[in-house]
Amino acid sequence: MNLDILKEKYFFMPDATRGAVRYLTTKQLKETGTEALVTNTLHLLIHPGPDIIQKLGGIKGMMGWDGIVFTDSGGFQVFSLIHSKKWKGKVHENGATFKSPREGNTYELTPESSIDIQMKIGSDVLVTLDDCRDTNLSRKEAEQSVERTLKWAQRCKTHFEKEYGGTAKTGKLLTSVVQGANFPELRAMCAKELVNIGFDGYNFGGYVIDSEGKLVEEEMSAVIENIPKDTIRYAMGVGKPEDILKAAEIGFNLFDTVLVTRNARHGTLYTAEGVVHIKNSEMALDIRPVDSNCNCECCINYSRAYIHHMMKNDEATALTLSTIHNLTYYQSLIKDLNSNL
Ligand SMILES: [Zn+2]
Structure with a gap:
């Protein structure tokens, strides 16, 4: 290696x-x-x-x-x-x-x-x-x-x-x-x-x-x-x-x-436009993806409303998808840094 x-x-x-x-x-x-x-x-x-x-x-x-x-x-x-x-x-x-x-x-x-x-x-x-x-x-x-x-x-x-x-x-x-x-x-x-x-x-x-x-x-x-x-x-x-x-x-x-994954589990999701609090009530009918610039499994397939609903019901899938999104967001930051090297 x-x-x-x-x-x-x-x-x-x-x-x-x-x-x-x-x-x-x-x-x-x-x-x-x-x-x-x-x-x-x-x-x-x-x-x-x-x-x-x-x-x-x-x-x-x-x-x-x-x-x-x-x-x-x-x-x-x-x-x-x-x-x-x-x-x-x-x-x-x-x-x-x-x-x-x-x-x-x-x-x-x-x-x-x-x-x-x-x-x-x-x-x-x-x-x-x-x-x-x-x-x-x-x-x-x-x-x-x-x-x-x-x-x-x-x-x-x-x-x-x-x-x-x-x-x-x-x-x-x-x-x-x-x-x-x-x-x-x-x-x-x-x-x-x-x-x-x-x-x-x-x-x-x-x-x-x-x-x-x-x-x-x-x-x-x-x-x-x-x-x-x-x-x-x-x-x-x-x-x-x-x-x-x-x-x-x-x-x-x-x-x-630990913030990136811990925040994901608490419903705090990162986007270039700022943080999205997926548990907030205004997310209940929000049909947009968590981050429209993101190509992760969460953002390609699901709406904020769906993640909100699952989070509110303690569905483990929501925690998986949120963690995938936050990590993808961080890795894209790193990719940008590397592309400027
Ligand atoms: Zn995403």
Whole structure:
């Protein structure tokens, strides 16, 4: 598989959190123009577990997916759950120990185990474990997070190379995460240090949106200015269509967000003319397609009124069609970006 295109083109990766994009078959997912997806290491660690996934042929074998698979390191999820006190657990020098509320088992996530899990999942692009913390960190806390993130990134790289033979043997890519909270100079320093270690990509970690809902452009620019152009530049968790365009302008080329599919399930559908709220009562007699410029299965075959009716009655088909539409809309944004390259 040629993974170098991840360094050249723009991609939007839907979140197949537990190894599925909710309400879509793999065929339907492909038909939206999706070429790469991102799965969640933490959720897959808890169920079905990396050993079972490996026995079933990896995530690609399970899904029947022949496109690109990205995994996250599990860090963002574990640390945000622990820091928000939704989960019991502890972050320490060696990683994080936590108890899953799902079945009460205790897990330990370390830089090395994160790589092992991602290898068993069978991902194409791995992400190093980072020390992700809450928003609004003090300078000192942000410095500590950067320091630990750098140490763990080095440990991940060493483990990936020693244990698996690195990219040369596996054909897989290893990317790192840039931390530094809302301090552009810390972001820049973290990026520079990661470049010194050497990775296939540099992902913008932590929070990409400030407390007012705005993209943290200054911090993002600080990262882009300090990493090579011919690498993966992943703006994790970006975002709204207008934020993707802004992040692309800054220099990022990979994006993912749960918003696109979650909004679809809540009846918020994207079009070039703005958002359509399909559950609103004025949709009940609207015979137009969701988006007259869209060629997806939803827009070619069905009216807004029909989708509205199904949504109001909790028909799963409406959720499938809405998700197909929103993903197709996002992929067409990406196609436009690529056509201007
Ligand atoms: Zn459509």
